[in-house]
Amino acid sequence: MSDALLSLHNVTLAYRRHPAVHHLSGALARGSLTALVGPNGAGKSTLLKAILGQLPVQEGRIELKLPRARIAYLPQQSALERQFPISVLDAVLLGSWVRRGLFGGIPLAERERALAALAAVGLSGFAARTVATLSVGQFQRVLFARLMLQDADLILLDEPFNAVDARTTADLLALVRRWHGEGRTVLAVLHDHQQVRTHFPQTLLLARRAIAWGDTATVLTGDHLHAAQHMVEAWDDHAQPCAPGVPA
């Protein structure tokens, strides 16, 4: 794909040599909006970690047409992070430290961007609160505001709407659409197939291997979803890594 921002070439990922994702090939077009779906244990989070460089590629190659500093990542919601004794504003400002550097003051313009991001996620007036006092949905809004400050070209979201209500989901989905409209590339792990059909033009259905990758309507078919479930259930977690170069 000529305008690919990210290409996967026969990628195999493993934990302590036990394979978790096998022989995955395909590409994310620049500016595309893609859902990453699949059953529990399908390797979705593993793939995001490999794209981020947090997990080495055992075989194959991940080709990125942007520096990793231009990637933003929202991990699955962690209760731990909410225990940090920092204000909502500081939590949002963490999104821009890569651009600003860790040391030195925070320019006024940056604080204003953070306040504007808080307003965009519906949290005007929350800046001075500590994150520990927020509800799960409010905290997720803060994390989206932080993503806005990162100003990334590639945005990776791992189950961003988990445990948030319909109203918050709708608001955050609107932000994802806005990022898409701005030409950013978004890859989001999701479990709600109806939501994917409605809002995500492209889908990668993963079950350790790619079951299908392309237009959502052609990927999320009954046959493909059945095959994905079957493949994950049949997977042997203790199988030996396959020999290098052996195709799927």
Ligand SMILES: Nc1ncnc2c1ncn2[C@@H]1O[C@H](COP(=O)(O)OP(=O)(O)OP(=O)(O)O)[C@@H](O)[C@H]1O
């Ligand atoms: N740190 C780890 N060490 C060993 N195995 C791991 C590790 N992290 C994940 N795995 C295994 O890799 C496989 C894929 O896990 P992963 O978290 O990528 O799945 P997922 O598709 O994101 O699942 P879910 O929908 O449940 O979040 C699973 O069998 C999991 O047990």
